[in-house]
Amino acid sequence: MRPESVLGHVATREQILAKLRHVLITRLKLRRELDELDPDAPLFGSGFGLDSLDAVELVVCMDNELGVRVPDGGMLRQQMRSLNTLVDLVIAQQGAA
């Protein structure tokens, strides 16, 4: 039996992951199915192959669909490394709101 706090935390992360996977496939046209998008897989370069144009689109989608502003400059790369780092960002910003 999982603790309630863990269940709630996992449910929040899964919800955000689902939205992000949907964005990657429908908006960024990633040719993958939902279950292939592992949370720690690298999004850019030799991972899922997103490029700088995709990064711009992803930043816009994060704002429009999740209400989250991805930080500019040096923080951008570390926050966009994977789905999990994006989820961390969403949770941090929603928690601060």
Next chain:
Amino acid sequence: MRARRRPSRARCARSDLDDAARPFADLYVACDEDDYLLVAEGPSGAELVEHVRRHAVDLDVTLDDLTPTHGFVSLNGPYAWELLAAVTSPDVIGLPYLGFFHEGRFTCFRGGRTGEYGYDLLVARGELASVRAALIEAGVQFDLREVGLEAIDLCALENGFFNVHRDGLAGLTPIELQLQWRLSYHRTYPGSAALVARRGIATQRTVMMASREPIDRDAGVELAGERVGSIINVGKSPVRDEWLALAVVERDVAHPGIAFTIGGVQVNSISSPAINNRSAYVDPQRHSYHTRDRDTFPPLVRS
């Protein structure tokens, strides 16, 4: 290993599974003019040749194991490109990831598994000493250090890179190991049938964990007193000054931000990679090892 074949379209990829869809080798496939060069970690040269021979039954191919005649020297680091350029030519700066080129004394593959710029030099055994000496001489101004495979393995753990010698021995498939980005479900290859069969029914997934206290590799991973997984790789991160572990746990709790216990020690699951490797920010067009004190980079550990 070199596979000689009739020329066809070029491509370069990395992955290899056994028939049960478990990683057999971490493989770099380089298409040369008339050959393929296969650079593998995991199996021996003879084992790789046998594996390819077993699966390439209908192909017109000759396989040569280069292990007896060649060895590797590897360079890894945020400014490895600059050191290598000093020994070869500035052209190495433009070498894309997973690209390769032939230089008179060696073949240089850009790859690596430390999360930093990485170059593996395939050198004829008779030239190994001189190539190593040239790198050491040029490396003085780069504070070059010689390290063993244990240091590389630790860097791989910090950066969330698959390590065939450790992660690959856990009997897991790319689905549990979060390596689906390396493969396709639309092609047929050794292990593809087993992978498709496992899709949708895998019950575990890997997750990175961190702790201020030493982590017992042989202890189980527990959540609220219930065993939920085990450790497949562990090490002390000098960058984080923490112990890191790659654990495989039940899928419903394989998420960052959860407090587990391992052998009575509290550990916290975190997003991978565990560090913010410097090479993601070093631009060979703008930066240099020699001016690094004047450059500003994000911290090595995410807050």
